[in-house]
Amino acid sequence: MERSRWLRYTPLAVIVAASATGIAGAGLAAAGDPAWAPRPCPATAGVPPRGDPASGSWFRMDPILGAEDTLSGQRLVLGTSAGSTHRLSLAPEAFASGPVAGLVLTGSDDGRISQLRLLDASRGCATGIAEEADVVRSAIMLPDGTAILEHRVDRSTRADLGVWRRSTVTGEAVRVLDPMPADDRFGPTYVTDLRLTEDGRIVAASCGERLCRTRVLDPTTGDVTRVDGTGPALGVHGKWLVAWEACAGMPCAVTARPLGGGAPRTLAAAAGAAALGGADGSLLVTEDVAGNVAGTDLDTGRTLPIAGGGLMPLPGGSLATSGVEAAPGSVVLAPGGRVRDGRSHRQVDPITHVLAETKELIP
């Protein structure tokens, strides 16, 4: 019955409470554990920071409510498949993304600067990337670790400042996407989500309360295309933007729109969660209202069941609240759509589209 699908969702606060009482999985840091103060990672001049891609790194961001039920901070929990876990307290305005090559990129803004760091859960160390005067809202790291892409807003006016590419070696940053201009049709921008496609294109979705304006930058040609009027983007497949429709709530349709303009194609009429993976974004994984997860090959249109039982695809992108090191193109499924520890998630193979145990896919 559909009723069970909605009630199966486990709120985060329950997870935090379970952690505090010691009944959660062994990989969780207990609330009473001392906060982690990572030492600096060893660095080699001119070489990008690099972690251990085989460590099975994962992270989870837990927003913390203070005494007055107001956001008072964020707790970043990160660990490895071997079980080592660290806990880091961050400011209310904070993010984390990745992991990429064993490193979790995190940013935390104290009201004066945004501090960007790469965290290595396996070695228990951190590499400072930058201290930025503007507010870095979110960022992602390129697969080769040479640079990060960060979205910034002005500290005083909160005006959009565009997307910047920052070298992880030199710390220098250059703007690669202009600020999204204000437009009453879209209202104030609530979130800007950054994603990378398998072929290296950058997807930046600037979303108002309902409608998004999504830009796709091809760094090899410099071409920027833009699609307006969808919901948040899931990614790009070839010349198609795959995105949520601009729904008022859930369930919601997932559609593909030609990057050059044209009529959309409905890929899933009523999904509760979705993610794009596979080779070149050819695999759309969706959860229906009954809680069943299926994969659709966007090249053939063939849809196959993948999983059920409360597993949901992780949303991904720079605004994700959890993540795990995964094979390129694979879609990660986890209970409630969030990674809780290093064990409870599963991955959908990008080639076979079959669900695999995590350990089978970690190199």
Next chain:
Amino acid sequence: MKPVRITFASAVTAAAVAVALGASVLPASAHSPDPVLAGGLFAQNQALAYRWGSGGTPPSAMKTAINGAAADSNASRQSKAPTFAYASTGGNTIYYGVDVPCGLNGLACFRRSAPDTFGIWLRENGHRYDWGTLRWCEMTGDPTGCYDAENITLDELGHVHGLDHHVNYADDSDYTDAVVQTYSHAKPKVGWHAHAFGRCDVATLQQQYDVASSTTLYSTCLDVPSSLTLAASTTTVPMVSTVTFTAKLMSAGSGRLSNNAITGRVVVLQQRTAAGWADVLTMGAGSSTGTYTASLTIGVDTELRATFRKPAGEGLRGSSSASVLVVATSGCTQIPCPRAPAP
């Protein structure tokens, strides 16, 4: 349009081009009833009980706001849309807190699985967006720039009913026609603390669930045709006899708004004169729903009809019945007899 070329290495920023403007961006029409969400409806007058989400019990100020919104919905639905009430064993959940599962953007969101369940999630006070920090008015002492949780919850409850966002004029001049809006307004922008469904919300609720009763006013966001019939107790009477007329006023819209008896309106009995139709009297309430009656003394052949004029504060069209000719036969008691030929 030719795309702008940029490269990472050149450090050149570029304007985004090649806009494919989604059809949903621009309003197709305004001042219409709210669109309807896909996914079906709940039952008429279905009682939907909600409890606080596990791990997401709202603080007391938010509880008051949420319960207030439920009461607002019940009081302003003007239809047979479902009712909402808190119950600790309720089968639906309303959640306040840090873990909102439906989407990245927005102040709150919902999931609906009509006709079984719904869920509503309100983000935590202090949540950070690109534009700044979310402040719920009820939790922060009502400062400028805060969002009214009761209003936002009422918007979500409208979605649970099946309402999609109202389509406004480009200048938003009709913003107060609906609470279920694409863009929420922070204090003090117009409509920021509306605590009753707007007329175009109500219009769709009436279309989808029917009006609450025969006396319920039809939303002025609608333009529902009406139909009126008139019957006489007899159509052939001796001169100067009393005839009783009965009119019946019905809605003549489509779907739920067809063939509804309409009570409590003003229906007048009119007589055809050389100058046209003239009001004779206002008909009173009849014995059955939607009927109006009047008695009239007929001295001469008289052609009559009932008329319902379009009310100023209601979305019903006016209508007139077909005329009824009452023939007064000989045997009159007046001298000279009105039907007698002129001397």
